[in-house]
Amino acid sequence: MVDMVHSMRTFVRVVEAGTFTAVAKESNITTAQVSRAVSLLEDELHTLLLHRTTRHLSVTEAGAKYFERAKLILAELDNANVEARNAMSHAHGRLRVHAAPGLARGAVTAALIAYQAAHPDVSVDLEIAQSMPNLVEDGYDVSLIGSTQLPDSGYIAQKLGSCHAVLAASPDYIERYGMPSSADDLAQHTLLRLSCPGMPVDEWHLEGAGSSTIVSVKTSPFQSNSPDAMRYALHSGAGIGVVAPYNAVDDLRSGALVRVLPQLRVRQMNVYALYVSRRYLDAKTRTLVDFLRKQLTPALARIEQEIELLAQRDVAQHVSDGVAAPDRPTQQTPTASVQTVH
Template identity: 30%
Template sequence: MNQLQSMRVFVKVADLGSFVGAAGALDLSTAVVTRHVADLEARLGTRLLNRTTRRLSLTESGRTYLERVRHILDDLEGVEQMVVARNHEPVGTLRIVAPVVFGLHSLAPVVQSYAARYPDVMPDVTLADRHVDLVEEGFDVGILVARHMRSASIVTRRLTTGSMTVCATPAYLAQHGMPTRPEHLLKHPCLSRPSEQGGEERVFSGPDGEVRVRPVNAIAANNTEMLRQFALLGMGVAILPSYLIRRDLASGRLVPLLNDYRLPQIEITIAYPSRLHLPAKVRTFIDHLVEHFQRAGEPARDARIVAAAKPVADALAGTDDPAVPALSREVVRRLPKASRTRIVESSQV
């Protein structure tokens, strides 16, 4: 029989001084209660209770055993209550793993608002651009961009989608010209991740259907923030996540290219070890993530920012003069002040 249950039965018999009373209190038969106590005595090799027709009494061994067992059961109940509380109330350390650039540019505000909402949870964030085994490495929640995670047992939930944007600086375009079709990228130095991480072939969807090109990398880097820095230095045409360059597009530091073409979207997914007995800290963080990105409407905002920057690209594409001084004044007038400044500066390069 179950030793822990036998210990509970013994304590109840000792407290009530009766097998019948303990049976009623525990909703067991008297025979089962008697068997539990007999099994304990057989396991210990000693008598715990003196039995007479009128009453029960503890032996010396029984008194010692009762005292220790009562402490054990009290400690066990306390542990169970603590675990149950942790499963129902957000508390403890929450281990999160996410890709480096996404974490730096999109995750920090979510973690900050979550920590303010649930002060008893301590977020522990790891940023890694490698394949992660969520279960083996002990993470509670992972964020996947393009499936950088390994484990057959994880559960995934779609968070949002991101878009990829082909872009360059106004100064670079003023000097080297504006690519207007994917094939034109073959004539430009491109800034991209190494082929084993991002793939060399790019598949565009456009007015004439699917277009496949293999741009030639001028510089490769395994970190998209580094590629962004190269792009801002005017070193070539970059293909970057829109969430990374949103402010650069809005300010005019970078200009979106090939606006009639689209690259496949990036799936951004939440992953966690199991749906079974999900701790409150994990459940609430997942809900908080989803709520944040639904409220932010990131894909739609990306599209609005690209659309806002499109007049810069249209103006650059519409002139044959690489110095760009003949940009449409009406187009430039509609741009944000920072964007107009960038165009003026680039026209003087």
């Protein structure tokens, strides 16, 4: 006798994941077992649900309709089972979290530690990587990223907060080449490029005073996808770069870095929690997302406020000292072109 619930659930996961292999990996069974479950369901329904080739898997018209109905049925069944076990109200188990390096170094790790302390039956496993993982195949519950634009992933995205990156350089670099007074001056400076998912690597979108400015950074002597590597390059006096506020605040506070063009900020970046699309979340994922939303939104606002206060302090100090910016040595190769949009 065919286990209809098992076969239906397997079919739904295959459609969501896109491959038999991904479902086999997450279920700890063989690919052949996954394929057989779908075949038994098709035999029971006398309907072809999936087109299979050696390199491609696609859903038939009948399969697409069945998929939508099956998802609703399984969601209702799962909700009844979860409520019976009281799992919706009690967070427990292992929670696998991915975070981009800059976020992990900043407010996210502190928030995760606070979450675990508030939910002692949950163990948090934080993995740090710049690229966004495949949540199903890699087995993550939540991915935390900062981006100006989310890639089309099919995941559910919950906005946790927003912030603006800033331009920064070392005091040594500013002493040698001078402080830019406008975005146009950036064309005479060495600009360093940070590669991040969801953000253009060759354009800086700066905002301020009712206008926006696009700085095109077509070439750069240094580019990295690591915020820590970028901070090291900036500390070394290699040039001017974009730094997320949660990575910049300590350096700006200590004076290791100085704010460049404090009247301008990089276009708003949002911090998101991504998780697999399903109607009902288990308690540990749901409570984590709720906890992060309450923690990160005010934390990011406080960081931005402090950065603006630090910029005002530095400007006031510069004026009181009466120190004029040194003449800039001529740069051999301009690295930026600037377009202002009102």
